[in-house]
Amino acid sequence: KKTFKIAVIPGDGIGKEVMPQALRVLEAATTRFDIELELSPIEWASCDYYLAHGQMMPDDWKSRLQGQDALLFGAVGWPATVPDHISLWGSLLKFRREFDQYINLRPVRLFEGVPCPLAGRKPGDIDYLVVRENTEGEYTNLGGVMYAGTEREIVIQESVYSRFGADRVLRFAFELAQARERKHLTVATKSNGIAISMPWWDGRADAVGADYPAITVDKQHIDILSARFVLQPGRFDVVVASNLFGDILSDLGPATTGTIGLAPSANLNPERSFPSLFEPVHGSAPDIYGRNIANPVAMIWSAALMLQFLGAAEAHDAILAAIETVLREGPRTRDLGGDASTTEMGEAIARLV
Amino acid sequence: KKTFKIAVIPGDGIGKEVMPQALRVLEAATTRFDIELELSPIEWASCDYYLAHGQMMPDDWKSRLQGQDALLFGAVGWPATVPDHISLWGSLLKFRREFDQYINLRPVRLFEGVPCPLAGRKPGDIDYLVVRENTEGEYTNLGGVMYAGTEREIVIQESVYSRFGADRVLRFAFELAQARERKHLTVATKSNGIAISMPWWDGRADAVGADYPAITVDKQHIDILSARFVLQPGRFDVVVASNLFGDILSDLGPATTGTIGLAPSANLNPERSFPSLFEPVHGSAPDIYGRNIANPVAMIWSAALMLQFLGAAEAHDAILAAIETVLREGPRTRDLGGDASTTEMGEAIARLV
Numbered sequence: 139k140k141t142f143k144i145a146v147i148p149g150d151g152i153g154k155e156v157m158p159q160a161l162r163v164l165e166a167a168t169t170r171f172d173i174e175l176e177l178s179p180i181e182w183a184s185c186d187y188y189l190a191h192g193q194m195m196p197d198d199w200k201s202r203l204q205g206q207d208a209l210l211f212g213a214v215g216w217p218a219t220v221p222d223h224i225s226l227w228g229s230l231l232k233f234r235r236e237f238d239q240y241i242n243l244r245p246v247r248l249f250e251g252v253p254c255p256l257a258g259r260k261p262g263d264i265d266y267l268v269v270r271e272n273t274e275g276e277y278t279n280l281g282g283v284m285y286a287g288t289e290r291e292i293v294i295q296e297s298v299y300s301r302f303g304a305d306r307v308l309r310f311a312f313e314l315a316q317a318r319e320r321k322h323l324t325v326a327t328k329s330n331g332i333a334i335s336m337p338w339w340d341g342r343a344d345a346v347g348a349d350y351p352a353i354t355v356d357k358q359h360i361d362i363l364s365a366r367f368v369l370q371p372g373r374f375d376v377v378v379a380s381n382l383f384g385d386i387l388s389d390l391g392p393a394t395t396g397t398i399g400l401a402p403s404a405n406l407n408p409e410r411s412f413p414s415l416f417e418p419v420h421g422s423a424p425d426i427y428g429r430n431i432a433n434p435v436a437m438i439w440s441a442a443l444m445l446q447f448l449g450a451a452e453a454h455d456a457i458l459a460a461i462e463t464v465l466r467e468g469p470r471t472r473d474l475g476g477d478a479s480t481t482e483m484g485e486a487i488a489r490l491v
Numbered sequence: 492k493k494t495f496k497i498a499v500i501p502g503d504g505i506g507k508e509v510m511p512q513a514l515r516v517l518e519a520a521t522t523r524f525d526i527e528l529e530l531s532p533i534e535w536a537s538c539d540y541y542l543a544h545g546q547m548m549p550d551d552w553k554s555r556l557q558g559q560d561a562l563l564f565g566a567v568g569w570p571a572t573v574p575d576h577i578s579l580w581g582s583l584l585k586f587r588r589e590f591d592q593y594i595n596l597r598p599v600r601l602f603e604g605v606p607c608p609l610a611g612r613k614p615g616d617i618d619y620l621v622v623r624e625n626t627e628g629e630y631t632n633l634g635g636v637m638y639a640g641t642e643r644e645i646v647i648q649e650s651v652y653s654r655f656g657a658d659r660v661l662r663f664a665f666e667l668a669q670a671r672e673r674k675h676l677t678v679a680t681k682s683n684g685i686a687i688s689m690p691w692w693d694g695r696a697d698a699v700g701a702d703y704p705a706i707t708v709d710k711q712h713i714d715i716l717s718a719r720f721v722l723q724p725g726r727f728d729v730v731v732a733s734n735l736f737g738d739i740l741s742d743l744g745p746a747t748t749g750t751i752g753l754a755p756s757a758n759l760n761p762e763r764s765f766p767s768l769f770e771p772v773h774g775s776a777p778d779i780y781g782r783n784i785a786n787p788v789a790m791i792w793s794a795a796l797m798l799q800f801l802g803a804a805e806a807h808d809a810i811l812a813a814i815e816t817v818l819r820e821g822p823r824t825r826d827l828g829g830d831a832s833t834t835e836m837g838e839a840i841a842r843l844v
């Protein structure tokens with residue numbers, strides 16, 4: 139019997155509503171496939187904790203989590219009381235960096251039964267993977283403000299890339315494309331406008347790509363690439379992008395499949411030196427929190443990706459099949475045009491597993 | 492009789508195909524409204540010029556253009572022979588900066604007769620303005636590569652913002668929103684991830700917004716904002732964004748209205764200390780160049796925006812009406828599902844004017 143240690147971190151807002159549904163589904167899947175999960179519920183990494191303690195996490199958060207096999211994460215952020223850059227840099231972005239989860243893998247897929255916001259698209263037409271660099275690039279707190287508070291204020295924000303960081307995510311993406319039927323990789327860039335980092339990034343894509351002659355590579359500027367996610371989604375297979383561009387594409391892609399309430403993500407440390415983290419792409423959604431109407435699928439699918447990463451592929455497949463059935467036959471939450479609650483949708487998926 | 496001096500800069504690729512159609516339409520409009528245009532055709536600011544001279548423009552480009560009332564610009568870029576960051580930084584981005592065209596105004600609108608890629612949307616459902624900062628921010632060539640060419644390579648790319656630069660574009664956007672019926676302004680941000688510049692940018696939006704109590708302001712992170720351009724386009728009225736975010740949104744927005752072949756832009760120096768520049772949002776499109784199939788509407792609409800800025804509002808309105816008619820009744824280019832050529836579509840619009 140396989141045993142895994144999982145830290146369960148609901149966070150803020152709808153993170154607290156969708157997490158119980160993921161746990162319900164995990165319970166069903168682990169019973170069926172004879173897996174044991176040792177769950178450690180974590181109250182910190184939340185804005186409530188910040189308001190009580192003046193920091194998002196205890197000082198020894200890293201040692202407390204280091205022994206875990208994975209982190210199952212809801213959503214963090216409550217801008218009404220804690221500025222987003224404080225809550226995120228104090229939790230999620232710390233996990234990604236200090237646990238070196240350098241791959242953020244985000245599947246985008248149109249499901250049967252989910253009304254597509256793009257005209258005339260059917261399941262099969264939208265099915266690709268966004269591979270996002272997750273530890274460096276545009277997300278930094280480096281830089282500063284000069285002449286602060288005066289008319290002459292000047293702000294510098296630095297983006298930082300490394301060959302080490304770029305090559306490993308590019309290589310991961312090439313490998314992924316290699317394992318797929320179409321063997322096509324789109325590289326997001328903006329080398330015409332962002333004149334130092336992006337031409338360099340293009341060069342790294344060429345260098346790493348030299349090892350993968352079977353892959354067709356298409357470099358696209360982020361502006362037209364975003365347009366094509368809407369106009370020609372069938373063009374995409376694997377898409378690799380820097381931290382910021384990957385962030386944008388992995389909200390936009392899921393939007394074209396109906397709702398970002400479906401989109402899961404896996405923040406991976408492929409070497410398993412540190413725990414990986416699994417979380418929905420959506421945020422804490424303060425506007426709908428407390429009404430039990432959030433779509434739990436992104437959270438549940440993230441939990442399935444966790445099982446897959448831990449080696450329990452069958453359990454993953456069973457959960458995904460249950461998600462497919464519920465999306466096709468209902469019950470569905472409001473964002474999908476239904477009127478089911480978060481709980482009802484979670485229960486339905488758990489029952490099918 | 493009003494006379495205006497216009498520098499005509501076709502540039503590269505389909506820029507050379509759509510420009511003659513804009514000139515054809517301008518000819519019709521100026522005849523009808525008794526305006527005189529003194530056109531100066533410019534061969535430089537093109538990759539052909541670069542290949543012959545080793546630079547995109549002659550050294551005295553600025554003094555040669557300074558006396559013009561406006562620049563009508565096609566598209567620049569031919570990556571097969573000149574890297575994009577060289578061609579763009581040597582031409583378009585120079586114009587924007589050295590002529591201090593700090594507003595990039597990009598209307599997004601769904602027209603009757605244009606098949607919408609979003610399901611169930613009709614004309615009226617998508618109608619907003621993107622106001623893009625056009626001279627600073629993420630587009631810089633500041634930074635560099637350390638340990639270049641080695642495994643330890645580190646790249647720094649600096650974004651630079653100023654209170655001067657942010658406030659003037661924010662103020663322009665607030666004024667624009669003020670003059671519109673809905674009085675709603677969306678501010679693009681990414682203050683949860685980009686920890687220095689974006690929280691600061693949010694603060695400038697608050698500071699400038701204090702002078703506009705009648706405007707409702709909605710700050711949205713660029714990831715979810717992109718998703719909402721697809722899911723809830725009716726939510727938007729005026730959208731203000733930094734240089735990069737504005738670039739992305741102003742390709743994505745037009746994509747949701749059917750094709751980026753329609754989207755015009757006005758690069759404005761509102762004080763008229765320098766000539767303003769009018770250009771399609773689309774690029775030089777090497778993949779379709781030479782076949783006379785490019786959609787000329789973005790170029791023609793840009794020319795109309797130029798007339799409007801120069802004070803010839805009636806001529807603008809007549810061109811826009813002609814565009815509306817042709818989009819509704821044809822002929823239409825391929826990107827719109829028709830089979831007309833660039834020339835046929837241009838002729839049809841000119842005839843109606």
Ligand SMILES: CC(C)[C@H](C(=O)O)[C@@H](O)C(=O)O
Nearest residue numbers: 330331361568579738772774
């Ligand atoms: C060609 C490129 C540098 C330019 C930009 O990014 O500004 C273009 O995409 C645009 O939107 O005008």
Ligand SMILES: CC(C)[C@H](C(=O)O)[C@@H](O)C(=O)O
Nearest residue numbers: 215226385419421683684714
């Ligand atoms: C909350 C935010 C910092 C985060 C990001 O931008 O990475 C989120 O949008 C995501 O995509 O996981």
